[in-house]
Amino acid sequence: MPVDHKRINGPEDTVPYSLYTKTNKQSLTEQYEEIRKTGQRTDSRAFSEHRKIFVRTGAVSQAKGSAYIELDNTKVIVSVFDPREIPNRPDYSLKGELYCEFKFAPFSCHKRRLHVQDAEEKQHSAIMKRALESTVCLHEFPNFQVDVYATVLENDGSCLSAAITAAGLALAHAGVPMYDIITSVTMGIQRDTFFVDPTVTEQNICLYPRPSESDTEHGIVVLSKLHTHDQVSQFYQFGNVSLDKLNESISILDETCRELVPIVQKYLVKHVVKNLQRNT
Amino acid sequence: MSKNKELISKIGLRLDGRRANELRRIRCKLGVFTEPDGSAYIEQGLTKVLAAVYGPHEVRGGRSKAQHNSAIINCQFSMAVFSTTERKKRPRGDRKSTELSMHLQQALEAAIKSELYPFCQIDVYVEVLHADGGIYPACVNAATLALIDAGIPLKEYVCACTASLANNDIPMLDISHQEEVLGGPTLTVAALPMSGKIVLMEMSQRFHLDHLDKVLEKALQGCKDIKEILDNAVRLHVTDIGSSTGWANTKH
């Protein structure tokens, strides 16, 4: 791994202090048990309830289009830049391309992230690209590339889906031709509990199997949807989940994605109206 | 130099039981893959190398690179990360593999009749699966076989071999990894054995100039021996393929 000498990288062998405080893995099981017993999530949401969403466009003035999204504490900013010729490509391609870069800000997580993209961020970039590709009219800008940069300012769970929803909005704001509005929702699964739009703690609960006498299931599912065409543009899951549970989660996520559409729609309409008013 | 251990014992045997002028066992096969235009696999002792040849085809990455009087020979050397005892970090891109790619290209350029393919490119990729000394010679030999399998016209076989000087006196052939580590100079020679031309010569460490002649002669002899082995393999391969079309039964 090449080391970036221009930045202060911090000591190599440091351990976040939070490992030694009470909120580590042992207590995750207890937290889960408590949630199960009371039937209520820590922020007193229902299990199938999405967090309140706050979106804004035009957060980055240098970018062609940008969007900022907040799901309570999860904060993601996405900027989209003008199409430019695909670099290092000798032959002409009939379709345009998307370039996506997903990045956690160094201060966004409990543990400090490095400036270079790690494997998880690269994976998220690929998923984001995959999700957005089917909503952008790529044939409208042949041999050109649109760059999409997503930066997570604060990670409190579901940042990949937040980034995808925001990227859809930012692309629309940049005036990139699109087929449809894209929305995305994450879900955490732990045994028979479905956490729609999980926070970081809930995500951690779902990362590992909890000791239990019965069959254990756990995992994270991310689904992105194009609403009008009723198409799943991206589906990603990991963990250990049975097929039936997965099918169940698809229908729940499907429903939640649909609920998000009016919010994005309303915001876009507002944006258009504002622009029209300004011009007249 | 030779530390306490002698490279050749008093009765004339080397560490792995070979005589000074003995090669390691060479086994090879042509046409291991279907996708490339030509491919070959070679084992020299424990060193194992796969080679693949694509082309001649149109020059990739812009016509500006194309040469009007000859083909571009493009070589890439890469080593599987598990090929050495200690796991490698990267399969290619380090200085050693770039250097080996270049040397491979030089050796092959001397053998390929590249003037027959103007505006073309020939890709030669070698992949080391197991490194046990004499990587470069194994790569050259594998590449030669792959080029033959691809049906690319060659002036003649290009073979490579290493030689060393043991106990400051006896030249010995085909150095294994163990002998490389123990010290002693290594002379690598790539040659066109039929015409006796040397296309590439490289040497590490030192010995007296007086020894150069006999070590070089030994290395060239090794190249000739390897050529015989490769030639046999090619003939067998062609007979194998040919006989499936029934040509072996036709009498002239």
Added chain:
Amino acid sequence: MALCDAEKTFVLHGVQDNFRIDGRELDDYRPMELETDVVSHAFGSARLRLANTDVLVAVKIELDVPFPESPQNGKIEFFVDCSANATPEFEGRGGEDLAIAISNTLTTAYSSSLAFDSRKLCLLNGKKCWKLYVDILILECGGNLFDAVSIAVKAALWNTRIPFVKNVNIDGNNIDLDVSDDLCLCERLDIENAPVMVTVCKIGDKCIVDPNAAEEHCSMGSVVVAVSGTKISTIYQTGTGSLHPATLTESLQLGFRVAIRLNEALSKVLSRIRPDEEAGFLK
């Protein structure tokens, strides 16, 4: 690979009629050849040839310190190298995107402790553990890389022998491991639930498994389903194009069914492998 429109239509019509270009049905696999113990100085290795897809996997083991977040777990790392031997497009760093996609999918598929229990790799809580380097070399690409890689990885892990630690001496901060030289005394990994991946490829209105290079070219996107035991451990979509939710469920079902069948077949083959069979490229 370049296909003209007529060729694409031919592939498409074949799939529609449940008769693919090589005569297979929609859920059939191509013939496979599996060899283990092909890399002599690795702790475990396997080579899989699925028609003309060729994958070589070697496992190396090193001593390491566990992550502070998970002191009881060993480490496993996947590294994929797309050799330029497979296609000239992989020259230099050309195969990097594909390699990262495969290695990340493997990492997530093996991440759940129900799929692969890395606690067994831990030697001394928070101090010493084994790190498995699973190095995958792609030598030839004839379509369906994900499946081939997952099978080869599972076989290589099955073949892996972990050195036996006779005893551990702790002297202050110094930890001394006494590793047995005896090859017969080594331990095997439990790979019962190691995931097997199946790529479900959507062509026209139908879903197929084990696409060859031509079929992959005609596909509008595919879903990789990794199944561990009877559970799904990872789902990852590749290619472009979107799916109707009903198609998604359908392809998950198909992938799941085929993966279970594939896993059974693999276990059967692994139990039949004899230690001294001739293996390698010379065959």
